[in-house]
Amino acid sequence: MEISTAETLCYGFKQNEAVEINGMISEEAFREGIRGLIEKDFGFKIEKWVRSDDKGIVYGYPSQVDIDVAVYDDKIILIEIKSHIRRGDIYEFKRKSEFYRIVEGRKPDRLMVITPYADEEARRIAEELGIELYTSI
Numbered sequence: 498m499e500i501s502t503a504e505t506l507c508y509g510f511k512q513n514e515a516v517e518i519n520g521m522i523s524e525e526a527f528r529e530g531i532r533g534l535i536e537k538d539f540g541f542k543i544e545k546w547v548r549s550d551d552k553g554i555v556y557g558y559p560s561q562v563d564i565d566v567a568v569y570d571d572k573i574i575l576i577e578i579k580s581h582i583r584r585g586d587i588y589e590f591k592r593k594s595e596f597y598r599i600v601e602g603r604k605p606d607r608l609m610v611i612t613p614y615a616d617e618e619a620r621r622i623a624e625e626l627g628i629e630l631y632t633s634i
Contacts, residue, residue: 531578531611532565532578535567535576539569540569541567541568541569541574542567542568543565543566543567543576544565544566544567545563545564545565545566546563546564546565546566546597547561547562547563548561548562548596548600549561549562550562550596554592554595554596554599555589555592555593555596556589556592562593562596564576564577564593564594564597565577565578566597572606572607573603573605573606573607574605574606574607574608574609575590575593575594575597575605575607575608575609576609576610576611577590577593577608577609577610577611578610578611578612579610579611579612580612580613580614581612581613581614581615582610582612582614582615582616582619582623582630583616583618583619584616584618584619584622586610586619587610587619587622587623587626587628588622590608590610590628591608591626591628594608607629608626608627608628608629609628609629609630609631610623610628610629610630610631611631612630612631612632613632614632615630615632
């Protein structure tokens with residue numbers, strides 16, 4: 498499966514100053530744009546999965562946990578879409594995937610992060626943890 502359309506959008510967000518608001522890319526606009534492309538171009542149905550983490554597995558204290566989940570050919574794909582990924586975001590996403598596995602009783606088939614900006618440390622950690630990281634082309 499190619500993510501070239503998502504990569505192209507990531508690249509476009511890097512190049513287009515008009516999408517910046519006070520020096521920051523609008524996180525919600527970016528997320529919705531990528532989500533729409535993935536659903537339209539790849540036929541995925543992405544749903545927001547929200548559960549209460551009463552034991553503090555993800556953040557160390559009780560909280561709500563949300564993850565974008567795509568189902569494709571009976572495969573579960575967890576997707577994190579952010580305008581900027583840092584090292585801590587990768588670890589958080591991995592903990593979210595573990596929480597998903599515990600709650601649903603099924604390990605996700607793929608973990609994907611889509612972002613136009615990823616720190617070098619985040620790239621390295623994503624590779625170590627088996628998380629697919631999609632950035633600019």
